[in-house]
Amino acid sequence: MPKEADPLDRAVEVFNQLPAMTRRPDQDDFDALVREWRATRGHTSSAAKMAKNAAYQRIIAMGNAAVPLILAELRKQPDHWFLAINAITGANPVPPGSRTVNEMVDAWLTWGAANGYIS
Amino acid sequence: MPINHDLLPNLKPGAYRIMSPEATQYNGIAGAAGISEEWWDPAMGYPWPADLPHDVSVETLGKVYERCGFVVCDNAELEHGLEKIAIYGASGEWEHAARQLSSGKWTSKMGPDEDIEHDSPEDLAGGAFGLVVRIMKRPIATPANGNAFRMASALIASRPDG
Numbered sequence: 001m002p003k004e005a006d007p008l009d010r011a012v013e014v015f016n017q018l019p020a021m022t023r024r025p026d027q028d029d030f031d032a033l034v035r036e037w038r039a040t041r042g043h044t045s046s047a048a049k050m051a052k053n054a055a056y057q058r059i060i061a062m063g064n065a066a067v068p069l070i071l072a073e074l075r076k077q078p079d080h081w082f083l084a085i086n087a088i089t090g091a092n093p094v095p096p097g098s099r100t101v102n103e104m105v106d107a108w109l110t111w112g113a114a115n116g117y118i119s
Numbered sequence: 120m121p122i123n124h125d126l127l128p129n130l131k132p133g134a135y136r137i138m139s140p141e142a143t144q145y146n147g148i149a150g151a152a153g154i155s156e157e158w159w160d161p162a163m164g165y166p167w168p169a170d171l172p173h174d175v176s177v178e179t180l181g182k183v184y185e186r187c188g189f190v191v192c193d194n195a196e197l198e199h200g201l202e203k204i205a206i207y208g209a210s211g212e213w214e215h216a217a218r219q220l221s222s223g224k225w226t227s228k229m230g231p232d233e234d235i236e237h238d239s240p241e242d243l244a245g246g247a248f249g250l251v252v253r254i255m256k257r258p259i260a261t262p263a264n265g266n267a268f269r270m271a272s273a274l275i276a277s278r279p280d281g
Contacts, residue, residue: 042126042247043229045146045215046175047162050231079143080231082164094164099157101144104164 025062030069033059038079051083060087071112078105091115120232126247134242138226139234148180150228151204151216152187153260159183175212177252184216189255195240197223203256205240209249217243221259 036055044050051057059066067088070081078101085108086092093111094104112118120141124130149159149166157166161173168186172179181191184204195203197219205225207215217227217240227243228234237243240251 038120041231042123043120043147043215043232044247045148045158045160045228045230047158047160047165048175080158083162086163092163098164099166101158 024065025069027069030059030062030066030073034073047080047083050080051087056084060084064088067112068117071109071118074105075109075118078102082108122229122233122235127243127245129245130237130242135235135237137233138236141232142228142234143231145228146230147215147217147228148183148213150226150234151206151218152184153218155228177206177208177211177213180206180213180216181253181255184255188257190257192254192256195219195251195254198256200259201256202259203254205251206253206255207240207243207248207250208252213252215243215248 033055037050037053037059040055041050041053051060059070062069067085070085073079074081080101082094082104091111094107098104098107109118122130122135124132144158145155146158146160149155149157152159159166161167161175161179167173168183171182184206189204192203195205197203202221203219205217205219206213207217215227215230217225217237219225220236225237225240225242226234227237240254244250
């Protein structure tokens with residue numbers, strides 16, 4: 001008689017079949033990628049070049065579920081996460097005439113709250 | 120992040136000075152124009168001239184600086200009454216920009232990292248920033264023209280849709 005599948009194994013199997021966008025990324029994994037990005041992005045003055053960094057790309061690959069983590073990180077320490085959130089969501093809430101990084105951060109946090117990503 | 124000497128092999132430890140701590144608020148491109156509150160970048164959402172291409176070409180960046188009062192010149196020597204900048208790049212694309220101080224030394228905002236003072240443009244050449252591909256100059260800001268330069272610098276960087 002065949003052995004019945006362990007429910008936990010089955011759950012892990014189902015989880016692994018889920019598209020990345022539906023999973024909630026692990027905070028520790030996210031934090032590790034943030035640290036890796038900051039340590040390896042070099043001294044570039046180009047946001048697009050920063051976004052090509054492998055750790056940054058892995059965060060983008062986490063999909064929609066990473067957006068709350070990115071916005072929380074943005075709130076904690078303003079940095080160049082705008083291209084990542086845009087790549088994931090397609091949004092561009094920065095109003096015309098914004099000039100500073102803080103203005104861009106504020107626009108994204110307001111957008112995040114309005115869209116239920118953060119409170 | 121501390122300066123990564125592997126990326127900048129000509130920048131010897133001890134041959135430069137940290138002038139300000141890391142800051143994500145402005146970059147080397149704005150810093151070369153004397154702006155320390157904005158991150159000038161052709162990427163989406165960042166300040167960049169509306170009527171210039173949104174690319175990272177040296178040609179376009181040269182036009183940005185022209186609007187700040189700079190013109191192309193042929194040397195990086197200290198000249199009385201002039202402020203010079205150096206654009207670094209490779210394959211026609213910019214990677215960095217530095218500005219000469221009245222002392223003759225140079226200042227570089229290292230992307231999102233520290234602002235450093237170094238002896239010459241060549242200190243940052245030969246690595247991740249590529250080579251010095253263009254030197255530009257403008258009159259040093261005075262009480263008479265300083266505000267005009269600053270306003271010009273601010274105005275060039277309007278959002279494309281702003």
